Amino acid sequence: MASLLHSTLPLCHHRNSPSQTHSISPLGACHFSKTQKTHHFSTLHHTRNCNFKKGFICLSSSSEVTSIEPPQAAQPKDDLIGSLKIKLLSAVSGLNRGLAASADDLRKAEAAAKELESAGDPVYLPNDIDKLQGRWKLIYSSAFSSRTLGGSRPGPPTGRLLPITLGQVFQRIDVFSKDFDNIVELELGAPWPLPPIEVTATLSHKFELIGTGGIKITFEKTTVKTTGNLSQLPPLDIPRLPDALRPPSNTGSGEFEVTYLDSDTRITRGDRGELRVFVIS
Known part of the structure; x- marks a missing residue:
């Protein structure tokens, strides 16, 4: 007893x-x-x-x-997510979208992104597609560390014979019309004493969902519009090349996975291993 x-x-x-x-x-x-x-x-x-x-x-x-x-x-999930988002933003701040990233910077950004991806809810775009709607600002791309605007794909170099300064980069997504536009602000160097030429290039795509978190985009055209002192010039549309004239490496489409998504932050991983971090703009 x-x-x-x-x-x-x-x-x-x-x-x-x-x-x-x-x-x-x-x-x-x-x-x-x-x-x-x-x-x-x-x-x-x-x-x-x-x-x-x-x-x-x-x-x-x-x-x-x-x-x-x-x-x-146990730490409340919302508090945990908030602290991990701050950690990721701190890891990529000051890297000029990734153009100034060193190998150590790439590792830190990758680790911080994985922590947030693991803590967040699984992405299921068929139900959460409305969260994609809007204009997103790119704050980091791991591929930009290659010092080309094409990242892991061929693209114009930065700071070479023809200086190109990368400005802001956005993605504009319309879930109703299935439009997916990459918007890039550029400053093109010109011979002295001419001032640099400021342009905005809009790469227009259509998108479709693949599985639970995948997105496939298909390129349609590029529109180039001068800004600043030359803003009065009309935009120039560069249509998509016919399939027969396009090199095999440029199929006009791409795929990526959305690995984290909430109302103001999005993480994607490209088909060539590219990590991108966006915030709503």
Whole structure:
């Protein structure tokens, strides 16, 4: 009977008294004695009437009671996601969209992105397609570390014989019309004393969903519009080349996976291993 009593009685601990000892008492009440600094418990049939104060942790023991610290409460998911988003933004800040990224910068950004991807809910675009709607600003691309605007694909170089300064990069997605536009602001160098030419290139695509988180885009045309001092010039449309004239490496389409998505942040991974991070604009 004694062993049964010890194994079923609760053991109380208060966070402000980690070194206090405890004992079993036949007094018929659960109370704390300031002079003896012990917790007392009733007999088994009165134990359920103990009035435990907030902050106590109750356990059972086969001998005497020892104080324990309560386990740390699990971090709320929203707080965890928020802290991981800040960590990712900190990892990619100051990298000029990835153009200034070193090998160490690439590793840190990759690790921070994986943490956020793991903590977030699984992406299921058939149900969450509305979250894609809007204008997204690119804040990081791992492929830009190759120092070309095409990333892992062929593209114009930056800072070479024809200086090209990359401005802001956006993706404009319309889930109703299935339009998917990549918008790139560029500054083209010109011979002195002519000022640089500012242009905005819009690469128009149509998109479709693939599986749960995949997106396939098909290129249609490029529209180039001068801005700044030459903004009065009309836009120039460059149509898509016919399939017969297009090199095999340029099929006019691409695929990528959305690996994290919420109302203001999106992570994608391209078909050539490119990691991209966007925020709603």
